[in-house]
Amino acid sequence: MTDDGQVTYREAMRAALGDALREDDRVFLMGEDVGMYGGTFAVTLGLIEEFGPERVRDAPLSESGFVGAGIGAALGGMRPVVEVMTVNFALLALDQIVNTAASLLHMSGGQFNVPIVIRMTTGAGRQLAAQHSHSFEGWFAHIPGIRVLAPATVEDARWMLGPALDDPDPVIIVEHGTLYGAKGDPGTGPVDIDRAAIRRPGSDLTLITYGGTLPTTMAAADRLAEEGIDAEVVDLRTLRPLDDATFCESVARTHRAVVIDEGWRSGSLAAEISARITEQIFYELDAPVGRVCSAEVPMPYAAHLEAAATPTVEGIVAASKQVVGRDG
């Protein structure tokens, strides 16, 4: 922690994990390089020294195996926090997440709930190319039976893990790779994982986003303010279940909306949010809902192409001007 009380997103997450391990013997961490290495993104750095290799458990490269083992351990009375390095690798465990973790409660007629937390990084911005940079959280948000959290602020990184562990059902936490170094006030908790948050109030339009694109969206809102456009920014925070009430209430006030989502446009979370706005408050709209998503290409390595593929401040500003009728 620095003198001004600020910590990094990474430190906030680590503090949350430390708390969880300290407070509940049933909690253990498991995943690739979480122990001796200290976490690929240094989130779990030092935890093995305090809690030992049983509770900060290095797993071999076998995503389906150790995510499945986490599910089994949850059934056996533990509270596993499983780390999968990136959301791309989580696809190797997709069967266990979808066909077992998310389905088991229903499939067993309510007998077996699965209290597992699965953490993973997501998103582009670090020139890691197509197999380390995608944003698949929208896929997980598609699945009934799991909760999907996307902490975008240091405070959420610090305090979302507690309620995630209290949830009797599977929770996926997606952490955008570009956020780990971000600094902020960790706050004192707790946070409400059922509610979206208004990160910036405004009256001319609503920008709806989550996770890694929140800072980009906030910067775009600043830029719009310079041009006399007062944007409200809604951070979804929880991608499933979506808090329709908060973003619809905001759009009903501003009458205009742009959804910013680092996922691909086709079949995206942005598409779902846009549809819900249309279904629920169509007659409040003064313009079609805009969307700023990633270009429909596998993520390129070259920095300029990667930047062009993902939502940018300029792109958000342009889309916003269009919905407020100032695009000329």
Added chain:
Amino acid sequence: MIVADPQTRLAMFGDMVRVRRFEERCAELYTETKIRGFLHLYIGEEAVAVGVLHHLGPDDAVVGTYREHGHALVRGVPANSIMAEMFGRYEGCSRGRGGSMHLFDAATRFYGGNAIVGGGLPLAVGLALADKMQGRSNVTACFFGEGAMAEGEFHESMNLAALWDLPVLFVCENNLYAMGTALERSESVTDMALKAAGYAMPSWAVDGMDLDAVWDAAGHAVQAIRAGGGPQFLEMRTYRFRAHSMFDPERYRDKAEVTGWKERDPIETMRERLAAGGVLDDEAMTSIESAATAEVDEAVAFADAGTLEPVEQLTRWVTSEPEEAQP
């Protein structure tokens, strides 16, 4: 070979008969369209579930496949609730949400009912991990077919279980066909016990048509696990007498092969052996048969009289409802 005491052998024989009669009735009920969906019968493989599960105590856990009626019955899941589940009734063990492939029962620690081939293996590893981390001496028995050994999850699970020295009993039910694909057409190494040995795991190939042999091998393996010997692997060489499922026209294997295996029917083999040894007389046989028939009759009546859950409750149990009393 260690042979069980006469009482246990009789009880196990009775369980094989129960499973056989239950499933024969299921096939009829399927034809009558009382049971729908996929129905995978275990007929011919009964000795495996019976011989293994008789070594487990109430605190041990069981992970089954989609061909799991036998495992569930022998584990102690009531026949009534299994049959009601197949009828899609609310009184079923999974409240009609699972059907034949997804039998679950918390009371007997019966964790499926898993229809993703290989998908149950990591689950078993995790259940065993939880036991080990909490200092419990339970065993998790994990049943899977030889088809699952071609899946990546088999490798990952074996590696994890051996690496972490977990109390899992892996029971491969090698019935020679992954649906319709013969073992030699799907595996580079067809000796499954040899394959398992590559994970530094004690492994044995067992005649899965011989109840005494299964019981003996499973006994040694469970004892080794309880003594802290880590995971053990049993390849049960067995055969299913029926098609893969009720939809299977069975074009992939010839009748002579099936007939040959039927001559090694585990129930007949055991009946003759017990009779020859003076353990089973005609009266006892009649009593076992009539008890099995009565149990199945009652299960069918129970399922028939079962109720359909109101459609308004469709979205129950997608997420937990902690405050709601379990029905």
